[in-house]
Amino acid sequence: MRRSFYRLDCSDLDTLLEQLKKRGYSIFGPRILGNAIQWKPIDSLADLPKGHSVQLAPAQYRLQATQDEGLFQYPGALNSLKSIFHPPRQTITTIQKTNGDLDFHQEKPEAAKRAFLGVSACDLTALAALDKVLLGSGEVDEFYRANRADAFLIAVHCTQSAPTCFCASVAAGPRARTGYDIALTERITDDSHGFLAEAGSSLGTEMLEESNARPAPPEWIRQSTDATHRAAAAQTRAVNLPIARPVIESTFEHPRWEDTARRCLSCGNCTSVCPTCFCVNYEEHSSLDLTQAQRIRVWDSCFTHSFSYIHGGSIRLTPKSRYRQWLSHKLARWQDQFGVTGCVGCGRCIVWCPAGIDITEEFGVLEQAAAAVPVAGGTPHGH
Numbered sequence: 001m002r003r004s005f006y007r008l009d010c011s012d013l014d015t016l017l018e019q020l021k022k023r024g025y026s027i028f029g030p031r032i033l034g035n036a037i038q039w040k041p042i043d044s045l046a047d048l049p050k051g052h053s054v055q056l057a058p059a060q061y062r063l064q065a066t067q068d069e070g071l072f073q074y075p076g077a078l079n080s081l082k083s084i085f086h087p088p089r090q091t092i093t094t095i096q097k098t099n100g101d102l103d104f105h106q107e108k109p110e111a112a113k114r115a116f117l118g119v120s121a122c123d124l125t126a127l128a129a130l131d132k133v134l135l136g137s138g139e140v141d142e143f144y145r146a147n148r149a150d151a152f153l154i155a156v157h158c159t160q161s162a163p164t165c166f167c168a169s170v171a172a173g174p175r176a177r178t179g180y181d182i183a184l185t186e187r188i189t190d191d192s193h194g195f196l197a198e199a200g201s202s203l204g205t206e207m208l209e210e211s212n213a214r215p216a217p218p219e220w221i222r223q224s225t226d227a228t229h230r231a232a233a234a235q236t237r238a239v240n241l242p243i244a245r246p247v248i249e250s251t252f253e254h255p256r257w258e259d260t261a262r263r264c265l266s267c268g269n270c271t272s273v274c275p276t277c278f279c280v281n282y283e284e285h286s287s288l289d290l291t292q293a294q295r296i297r298v299w300d301s302c303f304t305h306s307f308s309y310i311h312g313g314s315i316r317l318t319p320k321s322r323y324r325q326w327l328s329h330k331l332a333r334w335q336d337q338f339g340v341t342g343c344v345g346c347g348r349c350i351v352w353c354p355a356g357i358d359i360t361e362e363f364g365v366l367e368q369a370a371a372a373v374p375v376a377g378g379t380p381h382g383h
């Protein structure tokens, strides 16, 4: 569709949220909770983290006050939309025992109209990846489909990058390209605070036109592109995805895996925060008086011992084999399996790894090692 660009004041954006509510949407956005910026239900722009950002580094997340009025001047929320569309716990079945009779209640996926304000480009790319896995690769996940079906996505282009971001190198940001209904660029000047808004769907156009949006000055479009280019250029971390497969194949027995595994606690933080990790397990619980039982789907992690349990034993017994599985799946095998990258460069695994293990640093070491080793079918660097 042909893109239309509009200008919005903060009050117009609040009007847009009100219009969405009138159409039955509940609104989610970033808000401060427990010293972190998280996706939560919001009522209006007043709930956003105005005048706040976060300082990110390996194993470090600090909320900090800023000097400006910005609403989206932080590099992504702590959690991603995965935690809403593919939640950490999902009840599947409840069994109630009454006077010896068993009553089975099967949980039904229910579509919900939800609008998300402030989705970053990397998280949009991650959603597209989850769509491939949970909707398009064989068995459809009906809970995910119901959660995803009526989502209205308002992206915000990132005009600043955190030191842990590397979305530019994996072509997942910082500018949102597709998958949104509206994309905003926040504009803060000495005497004004507003947004350039780009419609990405016919519903997006409709909502903008219902909210007092006016045509944007052409220079705003160029300024928005320049701002996201600057954010991309500021990224110091990178992963060279096209060579990930040969690099990992040629370094499969490299000592670096063991060195890193000595630091890895197998805690699974990296898989929990990753916007594309989708693995689940099923648990059964019963009440102490044995009158109720539940079957619950929970997030699983390839860092657990039990994850690779097959026929009487686990096949990945060491942290080394589990870390290697995770990194090689993220950067290489996802591409074989689903045709898209499993890593969108959000940097969350770097921030939330208590040991400060950095996927870009790890891949960089392997890349250097591979450069010295001839690889079947070509060299890792393609020359």
Ligand code: SF4
Pocket (backbone or CB within 6 Å): 270, 273, 274, 275, 276, 330, 342, 343, 344, 345, 346, 347, 348, 349, 350, 359
């Ligand atoms: S692997 Fe790390 S950087 Fe890549 S998408 Fe997952 S959490 Fe983000």
Ligand code: SF4
Pocket (backbone or CB within 6 Å): 263, 264, 265, 266, 267, 268, 269, 270, 271, 303, 352, 353, 354, 355, 356, 357
């Ligand atoms: S790499 Fe870090 S976050 Fe992931 S399991 Fe190991 S210690 Fe935990």
